[in-house]
Amino acid sequence: MNRKKRVDQGNITQLAQKLGSELEKRGWCATSAESCTGGAIAAAITSVAGASSWFDGAVVSYANRIKSAVLSVDSNDLDQFGAVSEPVVRQMACGVLAMMDANLAVAVSGIAGPDGGTPDKPVGTVWIAWAHAEGQEPVQIDAKCFLLSGDRAEVQIQTVIEALKGMLAIVDEHLL
Template identity: 80%
Template sequence: MVDYEDAIRLAQQLGEELDKRAWRVTSAESCTGGAIAAAITSIAGASNWFDGAVVSYANRIKHSVLGVDARDLKQFGAVSEPVARQMACGVLAMMDANLSVAVSGIAGPDGGTDEKPVGTVWIAWAHAEGQEPVQIDARCFLFEGDRAEVQAQTVIEAIKGMLTILDEHPV
């Protein structure tokens, strides 16, 4: 069982690192339903580095709010690298943040296929500072456990990825 308190500890560390850099963070979440934003805002002072997030559970929200290409949604599905990347870029621009994370996956217990079994989650991170072009990284995970465990693991890996990006941008 994944300890959600790990996510809170990581969110605390994330807030400290964002504060040092005067960076702002945001998230676009599907399978986690806002749990990343909840972890971030559980930290006192989160308003210093967090303005908001988008829970884009439905494909129409991914398309209409985050700007995900409808053709990519149809061709690759919501749980795919192109969609996660576009979600990360869309929310980064929308929230005028320096760092974003986007997650789209199959938390279960239903919805899995042979190609994309339950526990498949794409996470994408986008970041930009000043006039630098947006940098995007994405990774596919296959988490084990029940729905809550898949969601908790997703939150933890999403925050870990943001911390890695911050480590690459020293104060």
């Protein structure tokens, strides 16, 4: 168990370093809006030396009232779809992208467990959205639902990995 977590942490560090390098080459800034990871994406990013040149900050929006008040998530969507939903993570990503005046944002909301799951949204259900904009281009948003396995820490680690991989994919699409 400890070996797997160390391997995962190594993957996270490598992904964060590569992301930082690619963002810096493009002169881009990244940010995150996090619920189920509680700031772990921001922690991974800021563990990279020099991250301040491509990362200004993040929002940990664990409570729905923070999602609404800080990230401008529509409270009707929170009521109708729940915090762990595509409409909510899309709005979280757009909200933090605008707030931080960044080029790339990731937002995550999920059920890490061990409790909180339902038949429709079991433990391990995580929605991730990525939003990006460059210059005057309109914001582009993509979202994906994951069903991750393991205990709470493992779900959180897997979420960070998927979030960073998605950010890297977007950066890689924008050649220098």
